[in-house]
Amino acid sequence: MKLANPKNPNTRGLMRERHRRDRAQTPPLRTRYPDVASLRLNFVFSDSGPFTPAPQVNEMHPPATAFFVFACPYDDCDGEFNLAGPVDAMVRAGRDRCEGQLRCGGQRSGNKGKYSCTLTLDFTAQALRAE
Numbered sequence: 001m002k003l004a005n006p007k008n009p010n011t012r013g014l015m016r017e018r019h020r021r022d023r024a025q026t027p028p029l030r031t032r033y034p035d036v037a038s039l040r041l042n043f044v045f046s047d048s049g050p051f052t053p054a055p056q057v058n059e060m061h062p063p064a065t066a067f068f069v070f071a072c073p074y075d076d077c078d079g080e081f082n083l084a085g086p087v088d089a090m091v092r093a094g095r096d097r098c099e100g101q102l103r104c105g106g107q108r109s110g111n112k113g114k115y116s117c118t119l120t121l122d123f124t125a126q127a128l129r130a131e
């Protein structure tokens with residue numbers, strides 16, 4: 001039997017494993033940010049290639065794990081986007097909204113071997129405060 005063999009089994013798998021471990025140690029949103037009723041993360045991706053990933057919306061509620069590291073949507077990339085800093089700064093400053101841009105620093109593995117991912121994430125984070 002041939003095992004499932006994703007294009008980039010090692011680094012991508014290691015990242016997923018690390019995320020799973022980190023997530024397990026992260027408190028829920030309601031503990032970390034008690035006055036936040038919901039958090040909405042809007043992702044818009046841009047890249048020079050022909051297959052740019054679709055936009056994403058992540059709606060997080062108080063029971064959700066307050067984990068803000070997202071794997072690059074390219075499944076052959078080992079990169080990630082870490083929004084923990086901007087989200088934390090927004091909530092602590094009492095702001096309801098922040099936006100920014102992050103670049104993937106991962107490596108992709110294509111037919112021609114490894115190459116740097118050029119995906120750019122434009123994100124908007126919106127916090128809805130509890131009454």
Ligand SMILES: [Zn+2]
Nearest residue numbers: 072077104117
């Ligand atoms: Zn990437």
